[in-house]
Structures are given as C-alpha cells and as structure tokens.
Amino acid sequence: MPTHQHSESDLNARARIRDAALEQFALHGTSGATMRGIAHAASVSVGLVQHHFGTKDGLRLACDELVVEVFRRRVLHLAKKDQLANADALGELFDESPLLLRYLARASLDGSAAADEVFDQLAEGTQGFLTETWPDRFPEGSDDARDTATVMTAMHSGIALLIGQIARRFGHEPDEAIGSARVAMGIMNLYAAMGEFAQSSTGKDVRAAVEDRGAGTDRRRTRPEEPR
Amino acid sequence: MPTHQHSESDLNARARIRDAALEQFALHGTSGATMRGIAHAASVSVGLVQHHFGTKDGLRLACDELVVEVFRRRVLHLAKKDQLANADALGELFDESPLLLRYLARASLDGSAAADEVFDQLAEGTQGFLTETWPDRFPEGSDDARDTATVMTAMHSGIALLIGQIARRFGHEPDEAIGSARVAMGIMNLYAAMGEFAQSSTGKDVRAAVEDRGAGTDRRRTRPEEPR
DNA sequence: CGACAGACTAAACAAATGTTTAGTCCGAGC
C-alpha cells in the first residue's frame, strides 16, 4: 500500500527507500528502526541507503521533509474547500495515511521540527475556520482565535493520535475507523453536550474561576498553594 | 524532581532504578533508552538493574505496572470529587507528572497493554460524568454514552499529548502550561462555539450526513466511492 | 563463629547497530 500518491514499485530506489524508512520510523520509532530493516523493506542494500541519504539522521530528515510537504498540500486542499473544521473531513485527512500520522506522533514526542511545522499548519487552518465562522467571537488575529485554534487542533489531533484506542473500544481493527461515522457522531454529541455545559452555570463558574486565576499570563504554581 | 509521591533519594535501589527507567523510557522511548543509561541515571551498576528486573523488557513491564497503578489512584480520586470532566482538573492530573504522560504516549504508540488500561480507566470515568450530567442524553451503559466518552477522552488526552505544541504556540516553556488558565479557557471557548455549531443547520447537516452513512456498524470504505 | 542469602559490582560476551571502504555494473558524453 503506497504511503501517498504514486502507485507502487515503479518508484526509483531513492523514493522507495524513503517510503520504507517512513514506515519503519512510524512503526518502531527513530531508534527502533534499523538501517538494515529499512534496506530490507526497500529491497536494497544497506550501502545504497547511505549512498542516497548519508546517515540515518539524514534519512530521518528526508522523511520529515516529505511529511511536511504532504501535509502542506492536504491542509491547503481542505482549507480551500472550507472543510478543515469538519470533523469528518479532518478524520479522512488522517485516515488516508495512518502511517504518516504515527510518524508525526512519534516526531512530536521526539521534538522534531517537522511535527511543529505540521501542527502549525493545522492550527492556522483551524484558526481561519474559527474566524470565518464567528468573526465577532474570534476576531482575525486575536489571542482568543489563536488560543482556541491551538487547543482545538490539539484536541482533534488527539482523536487521530489515539485512534488505536478508539478503534479498540469500538471493536474495530486498528487503523480502520478514524473516518468512521461513529467517531464523527461522538464528536458532534460531545460538542452539543459540552456546548451547553460551557454556557451553563457550572460552566460559567469554571470560566470565572479560570479567569480569576489570571488568564493569559499566569505561570504554573504561581498561585498561592490551595490547601487540599 | 520525584515522579510521584515519595520524597527523593531515600528510596531503595529497586524503586530508584524503576523511576530512572520510567524517565528514560519516557524521554527516549523503549528502544532509545539503554540499560547503561538507566543504570547511570539511578547511580547503580548495570548488573543491579538486571538483578532486580531480569531483562530490559521486565523493567519496562514494571514501569507499566507503576504507571497503571498511579493513574488508577488519581482517576479514582478525581472521580470521587466529580471533577473528572472538569477540563482544568484533568489538566492538573497530567500536569503533575509530564513524565508519566510522555511514557503513556509512547506506550500507546508502541501498543503496550498499560496504555490501553489507563485509557479505559479515563474513559470509564468520563462516561460516568456524561451519564450523571445528562442522564437522558447519555443513558447509563448506552452506546452513545460509551462512544462519546471514548471520543472525549481521546480529545482531552490530545491536549495532554500535544502540550508541548500548545506551550510552544503559547510562548511557554515546555511542560509548563497544561494546567494553564489559557488552555482551560481555550477549551471552554471551543465548547461554547462548537456547541452552537453542532446544533446549527450546518451541524445538523453533518450529523445527518454521518447518520446517513450508517452510524454504528459501517466499515471504512464500505460506502460507494463518491466521485471526487 | 559460620554459613547463607541477597544486594551489589566489574568484567567478559555475543549479537546488533551505524558507518566506512572497496569494488562492480552500466549508461551518457566525448
């Protein structure tokens, strides 16, 4: 199964190696994947891998670039259709390439710059959606728009990152269900319910308490330690 | 900085090793962490590590057990206070132990059973909150309650998993801001806005489209391929 | 005291890892 566009083994060896590396990195992590494993998966010799990419880290960087580029195109495509915040569409975006997603998740944990870049792209697209949909609530360029988009991106990415857990609890096979209707329905149900919650008296209390603690500039543990 | 309860180096060597391993696994991944690195971090010899835990995988299993136990206690504690779905409280739960969180994130990607167990605990607690708050919307034991709790757990975990990205975009230092008021405020703003969205005509359209595709039993790609 | 068990260390080991080196093959350009 090809990772993204091009069909199959009619790729030149360099691209085949890079795709195999992407898969191995995604599956086993940066240090878990081995040069020999990658070479074997690409049906080439270990030497050829180094010939094309120099070192293992060079190979990883090449994968980073690829992932960033693929996501750049996809986010652009979704943004043009105004569907970036459509939970279903976002699900399908990830759905097409669970491997890219695993790669990104690991990259995020490893602190790779590629993960930062993709996250920023998603967040900016999300911010555009928020501003377009609620120009008064999330004015263009406002802190609220930016903060909320950031949080929303993280939360929706959580679905993608933990799709394995969701699939397990849904009784699906792994990598089967991110675009599933049940997931989209769950998101909608959640938003409908928590939307009320956020505007109920309890929710207002929470907001007040949060604001009281000084939204925007507080530092962790700066507030006076509350006696348990 | 101690990973959880006990104070510091007055731990016996076994616990010190286990804590050091937890940190190394969290920081560098299961295969990235080395026995020598763990032994050095615990200020013991490599042999002692094996003396206490046998093999590297045995050590990992011990860490799994510890994480599961710590989260079991914490979730129980939060559930008793009816604060499990309070975004702020959930944030603080993770906030206390970014290392445990990183460990869990990696465990989840590696398919460890411990990650499954913790996710289930969180999801069950969340489901309890949903059922208590909206007994009609999410009847006890219903599929809606279970599905929505699963999705909500994944989304809130996304905040925790991607706290590094959030902190970066907030201009905070890493591991600083998960309990931050800005995060909690972002969640509230998001729920308030998307709550409307989910009940707007557009949102109802989405729900209808989703239901149309056969919520609950659909398999991926089963629907007739829509001509792009 | 003497023996024994468990905590603990140091050195040795075999396997696996990333990288280097030397060399083959083959098509393009003069």
Next chain:
DNA sequence: GCTCGGACTAAACATTTGTTTAGTCTGTCG
C-alpha cells in the same frame, strides 16, 4: 572505444547493545 560518474553491492569495522558470569560485600539466622 573509452572513460567517467552515479547507482548499487558486499564485506569489514568500530561501537554500542542486552545479557551472562564470576565475584565481593554485608547483614542475619542458627
């Protein structure tokens, strides 16, 4: 035809890996 460069392989290399082995130290129990 010859050569030159890039794709490509195979073997050797040094290092690091997890694990094993042998041994020391220390407190405890009979």
